[in-house]
Amino acid sequence: MKIRIKKDKIRDAAKIAASAADKRGAIPILANILLEAEDNLLRLTATNLEIGVSTVVDCIVEEEGKATVNASKAVRLFSSLTGEELTLEREEGKVVVKSVNSRFSLASLPPEEFPEVEVPEDFSVKLPSDEIDKALKKVSYAAGKDEAKYILTGVLLRSFGDRFHAVATDGHRLALYEVFVESEEWSAIIPKKSLSELKRLLREGNEVEIVEKHNKIYFRSGDTVMWSSLIEGEYPDYTKVIPEGNSKVFTVDRGEFLSALKEVSVIFDREEVRAVIFDLTENSLRLTAKSLEGETSEEAEVVIPVEYSGEPFRIGFNIAHMIESIGSFDGDSITVHMEEPVSPVLVTSQEEPQLKNVIMPMKV
Structure with a gap:
C-alpha cells in the first residue's frame, strides 16, 4: 500500500x-x-x-x-x-x-x-439528520438502567412502512417520538451506549440513511457509515401503554411548570424517594412535597396557574420523572392528560405533536 x-x-x-x-x-x-x-x-x-x-x-x-x-x-x-x-x-x-x-x-x-466488515449498499429509510438527532435526544432519557431488564436499557427504532418511531421506557415512564416517512418495515433495539457515537455521525451530513441487517443497525451520513450491534429480544408493546381519552386534562406554561417542579425538588436529597403531589382545582395547580430525614422534615409548596375546569383532583409523581419529561419538550405549553390517581398519565404539547410521554403515578 x-x-x-x-x-x-x-x-x-x-x-x-x-x-x-x-x-x-x-x-x-x-x-x-x-x-x-x-x-x-x-x-x-x-x-x-x-x-x-x-x-x-x-x-x-x-x-x-x-x-x-x-x-x-x-x-x-x-x-x-x-x-x-x-x-x-x-x-x-x-x-x-x-x-x-x-x-x-x-x-x-x-x-x-482485522474483523471482516460488510457495509450495506442499500438503506431502507432516509431522514434529515437533525430529525433523528432530535428523536434520540427526546426519548433516550427514559431508557432503563436496570441490567436485569436489559431490553429496556436500549432505545427502540421501529419502521412501520409509513412512519418511524423512536421509543424508550424503563417500565415507569415512556417516551415516543414519531416521524412520518416511507420505508421498509423493521425494528431494532440500540444499546444506549451506542447513541453517543451515532450523535457524532449525525453531524457529518444533512441526511442519514438507516438499515437493519444481520442483527446490526447501520447508519450512513455522507461518506461515513456507523453500525451498532443490537439488543436481542422482543420489546414490550408500548402502543398499549399510551392512554387514550383521559378525561382530566390541564394545560400549563411549560417554562413556569418546569421552574415550579425544580423549585419543589430542592428539598430532596438524591437518594430519597422524591414524590411530588399535584392538587388541581379550577385554573390552579398546587405542587407540594415533603422530605423526611431522621426526626425532622422539610416541606415545599408552589402554586401556578393552569387551564383546568374539572373537579378537584389529587395525583402524585416521582418528581425526577416529571422534570425529565417536561424538559424533553421545546414548546411553550404542556398538556397533561389524567384519569385515575393510579392510571398512566399522558404528557403532550400541541406545538410538538410528534412527541408523547407517559408517566406512571405514585400512590399518595
Whole structure:
C-alpha cells in the first residue's frame, strides 16, 4: 500500500474512525484503524465489535493495499504533522508516514487479523439528520438502567412502512417520538451506549440513511457509515401503554411548570424517594412535597396557574420523572392528560405533536 493524501483529509477521517476503536486494548487489533487503499480512495475503519465506523476520503493511490495503525497514535500524529500532503506506505510490517520534513514509522498489525466488515449498499429509510438527532435526544432519557431488564436499557427504532418511531421506557415512564416517512418495515433495539457515537455521525451530513441487517443497525451520513450491534429480544408493546381519552386534562406554561417542579425538588436529597403531589382545582395547580430525614422534615409548596375546569383532583409523581419529561419538550405549553390517581398519565404539547410521554403515578 502506498498513497498520497491531504493532511487535513486523513486527520479528520482518522478522528471519525478512531472513536469506534477499542480503548481497553484487550484485543490488540481492535485498537487499530484499518486502512484500505483502492481506486484513489482510502477507507478507514475501526470497531470494538459492539460499534464500528467506516469513512472514505479521496487520495492518490500509487499502490493498492491494506494496513493497520494504532487509532490513538494515528490521530495524534496526523493532527501534529506540518505540511499540506502526506505519504503513507506499508513497509515490512510498519506504516511509514512522511510529510514535507518528517518521517515516522508506526507499528502495524496484520490487516488479515482485522474483523471482516460488510457495509450495506442499500438503506431502507432516509431522514434529515437533525430529525433523528432530535428523536434520540427526546426519548433516550427514559431508557432503563436496570441490567436485569436489559431490553429496556436500549432505545427502540421501529419502521412501520409509513412512519418511524423512536421509543424508550424503563417500565415507569415512556417516551415516543414519531416521524412520518416511507420505508421498509423493521425494528431494532440500540444499546444506549451506542447513541453517543451515532450523535457524532449525525453531524457529518444533512441526511442519514438507516438499515437493519444481520442483527446490526447501520447508519450512513455522507461518506461515513456507523453500525451498532443490537439488543436481542422482543420489546414490550408500548402502543398499549399510551392512554387514550383521559378525561382530566390541564394545560400549563411549560417554562413556569418546569421552574415550579425544580423549585419543589430542592428539598430532596438524591437518594430519597422524591414524590411530588399535584392538587388541581379550577385554573390552579398546587405542587407540594415533603422530605423526611431522621426526626425532622422539610416541606415545599408552589402554586401556578393552569387551564383546568374539572373537579378537584389529587395525583402524585416521582418528581425526577416529571422534570425529565417536561424538559424533553421545546414548546411553550404542556398538556397533561389524567384519569385515575393510579392510571398512566399522558404528557403532550400541541406545538410538538410528534412527541408523547407517559408517566406512571405514585400512590399518595
